[in-house]
Amino acid sequence: MIEIEDILDISEEFVFISVQKKHTNEWKKGQYFIIRYGDNLSGEVVFPVEIRGKVYFGICKDSEVYKYISDRKGFENIEGPCGKPLDMSRFKNPLGVSKGKGIFPILSVLEDIRIYNIGNSINMDLIRIRGLSDINILKKIIEEIGCDVILTAGDNELSEYISNMNLGCEVYACVETPILDGTGLCIICRVYINGEMKLNCVDGPWFPAKFVDWEGLRNKEVSKGCLKG
Amino acid sequence: MPKRIRYLDRNKEPFIPPQERKKSFKEYALGYSVNLAVDEAGRCLFCKDAEKRCIKGCPIHVDIPGFIKKILEGDLVGAYKKIIETDIFPSVCGRVCPQERQCEGACILYYDTVRGRKNKGLPVSIGALEKFVGDFIRISGIEIEEIPEPPTGKRVAIIGAGPAGLGCAYELALRGHEVHVYEALPKIGGVMTYGIPSARLSKEILDYEYERFRRLGVKFFFGKVVGRTLSLRELINKYDAVFIATGYGRGRLGLKGDNLKGVYSAIEVLMRVNLFGNRPDLGEKTVIVGGGFTAIDAAITSLRLGVETHVVYRRTRETSSARQEEWDHIMEEGAIVHWLTQPVEILGDNGRVKGIKCIKMELTEPDSSGRPKPVPVPNSEHTIECDSVIFAIGQDPNPVSYEDVPEIKRDKWGGIIVDEKYRTSANGVFAGGDVINGGDTVVRALAQGREAGKFIHEYLTES
Numbered sequence: 238m239i240e241i242e243d244i245l246d247i248s249e250e251f252v253f254i255s256v257q258k259k260h261t262n263e264w265k266k267g268q269y270f271i272i273r274y275g276d277n278l279s280g281e282v283v284f285p286v287e288i289r290g291k292v293y294f295g296i297c298k299d300s301e302v303y304k305y306i307s308d309r310k311g312f313e314n315i316e317g318p319c320g321k322p323l324d325m326s327r328f329k330n331p332l333g334v335s336k337g338k339g340i341f342p343i344l345s346v347l348e349d350i351r352i353y354n355i356g357n358s359i360n361m362d363l364i365r366i367r368g369l370s371d372i373n374i375l376k377k378i379i380e381e382i383g384c385d386v387i388l389t390a391g392d393n394e395l396s397e398y399i400s401n402m403n404l405g406c407e408v409y410a411c412v413e414t415p416i417l418d419g420t421g422l423c424i425i426c427r428v429y430i431n432g433e434m435k436l437n438c439v440d441g442p443w444f445p446a447k448f449v450d451w452e453g454l455r456n457k458e459v460s461k462g463c464l465k466g
Numbered sequence: 467m468p469k470r471i472r473y474l475d476r477n478k479e480p481f482i483p484p485q486e487r488k489k490s491f492k493e494y495a496l497g498y499s500v501n502l503a504v505d506e507a508g509r510c511l512f513c514k515d516a517e518k519r520c521i522k523g524c525p526i527h528v529d530i531p532g533f534i535k536k537i538l539e540g541d542l543v544g545a546y547k548k549i550i551e552t553d554i555f556p557s558v559c560g561r562v563c564p565q566e567r568q569c570e571g572a573c574i575l576y577y578d579t580v581r582g583r584k585n586k587g588l589p590v591s592i593g594a595l596e597k598f599v600g601d602f603i604r605i606s607g608i609e610i611e612e613i614p615e616p617p618t619g620k621r622v623a624i625i626g627a628g629p630a631g632l633g634c635a636y637e638l639a640l641r642g643h644e645v646h647v648y649e650a651l652p653k654i655g656g657v658m659t660y661g662i663p664s665a666r667l668s669k670e671i672l673d674y675e676y677e678r679f680r681r682l683g684v685k686f687f688f689g690k691v692v693g694r695t696l697s698l699r700e701l702i703n704k705y706d707a708v709f710i711a712t713g714y715g716r717g718r719l720g721l722k723g724d725n726l727k728g729v730y731s732a733i734e735v736l737m738r739v740n741l742f743g744n745r746p747d748l749g750e751k752t753v754i755v756g757g758g759f760t761a762i763d764a765a766i767t768s769l770r771l772g773v774e775t776h777v778v779y780r781r782t783r784e785t786s787s788a789r790q791e792e793w794d795h796i797m798e799e800g801a802i803v804h805w806l807t808q809p810v811e812i813l814g815d816n817g818r819v820k821g822i823k824c825i826k827m828e829l830t831e832p833d834s835s836g837r838p839k840p841v842p843v844p845n846s847e848h849t850i851e852c853d854s855v856i857f858a859i860g861q862d863p864n865p866v867s868y869e870d871v872p873e874i875k876r877d878k879w880g881g882i883i884v885d886e887k888y889r890t891s892a893n894g895v896f897a898g899g900d901v902i903n904g905g906d907t908v909v910r911a912l913a914q915g916r917e918a919g920k921f922i923h924e925y926l927t928e929s
Contacts, residue, residue, distance in 0.1 A: 260695045263695065263696065268694070278652045278653075278741070278742060279742065313652065316652075316689030317689070317695060319691060417742065420650045420691055421717070422737070422864070423731060424717035424731045425734045427725070456726060456727035456817035456818065
């Protein structure tokens with residue numbers, strides 16, 4: 238059992254947890270981990286976020302993994318880092334737009350002040366994420382503060398919508414698919430990028446949004462027990 | 467008085483009846499009782515030249531007459547010890563090896579390998595006897611002492627806890643080396659855990675084997691994806707030797723319509739059911755594409771999920787790599803097999819699978835694999851309606867673990883090239899199992915792992 242070292246209650250919906258495992262410090266921006274828990278080793282994809290020099294993982298309070306770790310103060314295993322790092326070196330002025338737990342993959346890559354969350358804001362000492370009531374305001378925000386790339390996460394529909402908004406900058410999406418092993422074995426997470434089959438677990442989860450086959454992703458099965466990346 | 471040769475009275479292993487067994491994932495081959503095992507052991511002729519026959523036919527060269535003799539003597543611990551001299555997993559190999567093409571195919575009662583002619587009998591049921599011995603030791607709780615040699619102070623990292631990795635870990639641990647196994651998935655076994663359904667290989671067996679390794683002092687690090695969690699370069703720097711046994715682990719599809727909802731890789735279906743205990747939505751009728759072990763395992767699984775199961779295979783039963791009796795088993799359970807049938811396109815409606823378009827094939831002259839080449843029969847296209855399609859057509863290598871070390875030479879498919887001592891082109895790095903041979907049986911991977919372990923020992927003690 239891997240014990241939870243620290244829990245930070247950041248909002249009504251989310252908490253951050255940390256564990257003392259050396260390999261959880263060895264990630265690069267854009268990568269993720271898989272928490273395994275319970276007898277069946279169910280999994281939850283989580284993204285690392287550095288807060289005050291320490292690595293935390295954000296999880297939803299209404300998730301099964303949260304219920305599990307609340308009862309036991311730990312879980313069975315944490316795998317990773319998985320996926321390809323996202324190279325942000327060529328961008329100077331990035332902006333993040335998230336929905337729901339999509340704030341975590343973006344927080345994993347960007348500073349919090351550059352992130353807009355559809356719905357509620359989170360405003361506390363640890364992180365400050367602005368709420369966004371209407372996605373169509375985005376154009377105005379970009380005009381005001383400038384941006385050369387948008388990162389979107391939390392919802393494929395949102396990512397597709399932003400990609401189609403023609404905002405005059407590149408859009409990278411953290412693609413949501415089921416993920417099982419995280420090593421490219423089962424190919425449940427296949428996604429077509431510019432007509433070529435890629436695996437979200439090893440080639441992703443970040444892809445240039447304009448090349449993603451969003452229609453194909455809408456057809457993906459997400460049955461109970463699957464992880465959503 | 468000369469021994470009466472019992473050519474035909476081979477003892478059949480008892481099975482749960484097909485209609486009963488397909489209702490659950492409980493193991494359906496029940497195994498020999500002590501009486502049946504002793505009686506079957508009595509059929510062995512203990513050929514003096516067995517090393518040219520059954521022992522040669524076994525990829526890991528188990529002393530078959532040796533362990534069968536121990537069964538006849540009532541010494542089952544002795545039989546177990548005899549088997550694990552070479553095959554560390556009797557309960558696994560007794561269940562999953564294609565014995566009819568290996569040891570049993572070379573049993574003199576059935577085929578005289580020395581003279582190269584067929585005989586009139588049925589082979590000794592070597593697989594069932596091996597399984598009996600392994601199961602007896604495990605179920606009875608007898609602890610077999612496997613004592614490692616004194617510590618050498620050398621440390622070896624093994625990447626992958628499948629058959630090759632475990633074979634190597636065992637060999638090196640016995641020889642006193644400190645062995646650390648890095649595994650991406652949460653359990654040991656590789657394909658034995660995530661691939662083979664528990665109806666064919668109970669997961670209790672691998673739990674038992676895991677404890678054996680722990681007693682030997684082997685340390686496992688689960689959830690460690692080498693190439694992601696830590697790099698191969700780090701392992702090379704940290705350990706005296708590294709053994710790569712990552713298997714052939716990147717799934718592939720490749721047919722028009724393969725992005726429709728309801729298209730699966732067999733590994734996905736097997737892994738979801740076997741490892742994570744969840745159920746893919748196969749609808750009421752599924753078509754499995756392929757004719758190897760994985761296709762059979764997918765069929766066993768879909769039948770147990772209550773799904774009407776069809777298998778399409780472009781060759782014939784005789785040329786398939788799966789076991790003949792496994793084909794019998796799935797057909798008894800209701801699977802419909804379409805031989806000489808090649809899928810052409812997956813058909814969809816509203817983004818969801820509604821059928822698979824196929825074409826009939828006929829066999830012509832042998833191809834480069836030595837098997838007759840299937841070619842399409844003109845105007846034989848037809849459609850099989852279905853709700854899902856499962857691809858069981860092989861895999862590509864998964865270079866995640868070794869792509870950051872370019873000095874490791876790869877073949878044109880991306881697998882690792884090794885010499886006769888399993889050495890890669892990087893100093894101190896060895897490889898074995900499917901990652902070097904492109905996909906083979908559990909027992910071959912196990913054999914390679916143990917053999918590689920011997921060469922690694924040689925390397926460690928010479929340097």
